[in-house]
Amino acid sequence: MIPAKADIEAAYARVKPYVHRTPVLTSSLINKHINAEVFFKCENFQKMGAFKxxxxxxxxxxxxxxxxxxxxxxxxxxxxxxxxxxxxxxxxxxxxxxxxxxxxxxxxxxxxxxxxxxxxxxxxxxxxxxxxxxxxxxxxxxxLHPSNQMEVILGNATATLELLESHPDLDTVITPVGGGGLLAGTALAVHYFGNRCMTIAGEPFAADDAYRSFHAGQIETNTTAITIADGLRTQLGSVNFPIIKELVTDILRVEEAEIVDSMRYLWERLKIVIEPSSAVPFAALLRHKEQFRNKKIGILLSGGNVSLSQLPF
Structure with a gap:
């Protein structure tokens, strides 16, 4: 069952005193490179460093x-x-x-x-x-389930609620997908607070169970999930998958090298620390940039908890 708009509003009223309203960053260089307007919702600046x-x-x-x-x-x-x-x-x-x-x-x-x-x-x-x-x-x-619990999903939705409050005219919001809790929450917020906006996810080819599940109409699993995006090595669940099936437009897959390149690109251009999982939606945007030409795109930078002694670049 799809939660009501009031459920997201109630979750936001609940969590607001305990979380940061994270900034939204833009870059004219990135916009020129993509031929689109890109708005980065920086949950890497959230308390404990992630949307969770x-x-x-x-x-x-x-x-x-x-x-x-x-x-x-x-x-x-x-x-x-x-x-x-x-x-x-x-x-x-x-x-x-x-x-x-x-x-x-x-x-x-x-x-x-x-x-x-x-x-x-x-x-x-x-x-x-x-x-x-x-x-x-x-x-x-x-x-408490990391991604397959409605209270958690509704809390996650508040990040995109904030993004859409600041930028109500977005055409698409792109988020990473692992366990599906952020994607489901994002899709709910876009559904209720967006203006003809779509929700799309980025996912590594090396752990593409969400992509396969989305197209098969049933939850599929990975036998291995050897991806640098360590936060995306989990799988969809019975609570979030129905939301994803109904409200998500597409899931776009990316290669490991594209994740690393995108991570480095955002470190260099935005001057911020993000972890590999956060780079996945931007990697999907880069890989399919013709699809997003002249659009207004929101990107959920999900977190910034990365070991500086083990950077992939």
Missing amino acids: MRGAVNAILQLSEEERKAGVVTHSSGNFAQAVALAARTLGVQAYIVMPSNAPGVKKEAVKGYGGIITESLPSLEDRERAAVEIKRETGATF
């Missing part, structure tokens, strides 16, 4: 007092882990975080810094979920 703070805050704020006392638990490769840890600390709730052993060190350190209690697991989704279920059983903590 919005969904985490919205979910925790809707817990009962009893549920808050027992804490929250999630599994994440990094950004949602940090978001839940910081949101929980802000709201006086204990956070238990399952992180895969191959998660970036910079993200693990950030979770610890925010007071999250980390349990490491093997990298597979099954192992992560198993560890989270065990923590939930032992502690009574409420499980």
